[in-house]
Amino acid sequence: MLPTSSEERSEMEPNATLSLRNITKVYPGVVALDDVSIDFRQGEIHALLGENGAGKSTLVKVISGAIAPDSGTITVDGRQYRHMTPILSRQHGIEVMYQEFNLVEPLSVAENIFLGERTDRLYDRRGIERRAKELIERLNIPLDPHAIVERLSPGRKQLVEICKSVSHDVRILVLDEPTAPLSAAEVETLFSIISDLQKNGITIIYISHRMEELFRLADRVSVFRDGRFIATLETKKTDRQELVSLMVGRELTESYPCRLTPPGEVLLELVNLGGNGDRGISFSVRRGEIYGLAGLVGSGRTELMEVVFGVARRESGEVRVAGKPVDIRSPVDAIRAGLGLIPEDRKFLGCHQEHSILFNVSLAAIRSLSRLGMVDAAKERRLVDRFVSSLRIKSTSSSQQVRTLSGGNQQKVVLAKALAAEPDILVFDEPTRGIDVGAKQEVYQLMNQLAAQGKAVVMISSDQEELLGMSDKIGVLYEGRFAGELERREFDPELIVGLASGMRKEDFLCRT
Numbered sequence: 001m002l003p004t005s006s007e008e009r010s011e012m013e014p015n016a017t018l019s020l021r022n023i024t025k026v027y028p029g030v031v032a033l034d035d036v037s038i039d040f041r042q043g044e045i046h047a048l049l050g051e052n053g054a055g056k057s058t059l060v061k062v063i064s065g066a067i068a069p070d071s072g073t074i075t076v077d078g079r080q081y082r083h084m085t086p087i088l089s090r091q092h093g094i095e096v097m098y099q100e101f102n103l104v105e106p107l108s109v110a111e112n113i114f115l116g117e118r119t120d121r122l123y124d125r126r127g128i129e130r131r132a133k134e135l136i137e138r139l140n141i142p143l144d145p146h147a148i149v150e151r152l153s154p155g156r157k158q159l160v161e162i163c164k165s166v167s168h169d170v171r172i173l174v175l176d177e178p179t180a181p182l183s184a185a186e187v188e189t190l191f192s193i194i195s196d197l198q199k200n201g202i203t204i205i206y207i208s209h210r211m212e213e214l215f216r217l218a219d220r221v222s223v224f225r226d227g228r229f230i231a232t233l234e235t236k237k238t239d240r241q242e243l244v245s246l247m248v249g250r251e252l253t254e255s256y257p258c259r260l261t262p263p264g265e266v267l268l269e270l271v272n273l274g275g276n277g278d279r280g281i282s283f284s285v286r287r288g289e290i291y292g293l294a295g296l297v298g299s300g301r302t303e304l305m306e307v308v309f310g311v312a313r314r315e316s317g318e319v320r321v322a323g324k325p326v327d328i329r330s331p332v333d334a335i336r337a338g339l340g341l342i343p344e345d346r347k348f349l350g351c352h353q354e355h356s357i358l359f360n361v362s363l364a365a366i367r368s369l370s371r372l373g374m375v376d377a378a379k380e381r382r383l384v385d386r387f388v389s390s391l392r393i394k395s396t397s398s399s400q401q402v403r404t405l406s407g408g409n410q411q412k413v414v415l416a417k418a419l420a421a422e423p424d425i426l427v428f429d430e431p432t433r434g435i436d437v438g439a440k441q442e443v444y445q446l447m448n449q450l451a452a453q454g455k456a457v458v459m460i461s462s463d464q465e466e467l468l469g470m471s472d473k474i475g476v477l478y479e480g481r482f483a484g485e486l487e488r489r490e491f492d493p494e495l496i497v498g499l500a501s502g503m504r505k506e507d508f509l510c511r512t
Contacts, residue, residue: 017042017203023072025058032058034227045204047214050224053394053406056207060174064096065089093171097161099407105150109143113163139193153298154181174205180433183296211240256469259448263289267456268425272317276303278480285456292471293460296500300480301460305427309334309341340423342414344430350414353403358384360413364421387416408439429460478502
């Protein structure tokens with residue numbers, strides 16, 4: 001079956017519940033959507049695929065009514081509109097679970113699930129908690145309705161978002177990178193929920209850069225590139241190579257680039273380090289080495305690096321850099337000690353959303369850009385322009401606000417900000433979360449280049465294939481403790497899962 005092109009979609013499909021025709025959206029200097037026409041059928045799982053900046057998120061905002069297109073029409077349930085509004089979208093049963101969390105963190109899980117629900121009665125906390133408990137149990141999601149959201153891990157927050165979306169009378173559900181922060185068990189829970197929703201005739205629009213998910217879930221997949229609709233294909237009649245070729249306009253033949261530089265001396269060493277829920281953790285990372293850190297959601301990987309970077313208090317043990325103990329009590333101390341952190345939550349922890357690319361990238365390097373208390377503006381702009389160019393950050397200029405960038409380009413700004421301080425040790429926490437296939441290659445190449453330059457790289461990742469493909473060694477955490485370390489010759493997916501689930505390395509080796 002040949003892919004369906006935009007030119008062939010002038011007529012709405014007979015069984016489409018949602019159709020968009022000739023949708024165009026232009027921002028200053030950027031054509032976000034260029035004459036896009038696409039249909040979504042009732043009860044199908046329809047995947048949207050494309051590099052960051054391809055137009056997927058803009059399309060979702062048009063569907064939800066968050067933005068109005070400059071031209072084109074939207075047809076829902078046979079009714080045609082020039083543009084949607086959030087209220088109109090909700091009336092048609094359209095719910096969107098965005099890639100970035102949209103939660104009121106000081107409130108409980110139950111309060112977040114039913115936040116904004118209209119009622120003529122007085123506030124009924126017990127009633128809300130009872131309904132939340134019933135929903136959570138029906139969906140078989142491991143959540144406590146009484147828990148305060150700000151105390152939850154990113155994976156648990158994502159599950160709250162899922163409950164929020166499903167709690168309404170949903171007919172079209174848009175999921176934007178829903179599995180990015182989830183553990184393997186949570187992913188299976190999500191897939192089960194999606195399957196049940198589809199059986200009930202609900203249309204699922206599914207955005208993900210994880211190809212294995214699309215081939216497992218989707219009935220059809222539509223590819224976007226540079227704001228244009230490229231093609232719609234039946235998932236069972238295509239393959240990864242064809243989709244990647246349509247996405248990027250070039251063939252990607254190697255997922256994980258080779259690295260030939262041998263590791264040097266130990267640069268980062270943790271000795272019985274404890275704090276932030278972790279305890280007694282010891283391992284070392286050499287120059288030129290990429291050290292993968294594995295574990296289930298809640299295992300303490302991010303929490304450990306928060307202690308190392310001075311975000312959380314160190315309670316025991318020590319951190320050594322180049323063989324010398326360092327007293328890191330704040331991120332400023334960490335940067336001065338030669339550490340850089342690319343956090344998992346780029347929106348709230350990685351950058352200042354309301355400020356420009358220029359402001360963000362130069363922030364950590366401000367001392368080297370200043371003289372006698374004054375910033376050298378020309379030097380600052382040269383530095384920022386270099387990173388915008390080398391990391392291929394798509395923007396109108398370095399003065400553009402970070403919040404207006406796509407998720408992948410925000411991630412690149414966070415990377416640039418860390419690299420601008422010229423650290424010797426870099427911690428990447430979920431570095432490719434929400435990044436497309438082409439951009440992943442760029443991140444992998446960058447990590448290899450950093451290792452080749454003699455940097456020590458720690459990579460926290462929930463993507464097992466990524467861990468196996470990029471790491472020289474893998475350390476595994478389980479419930480705040482160090483469960484074991486694997487050399488490359490020992491890499492085994494089952495062993496990693498076993499260690500992450502509490503099994504001892506010796507027991508696994510004896511069993512096999």
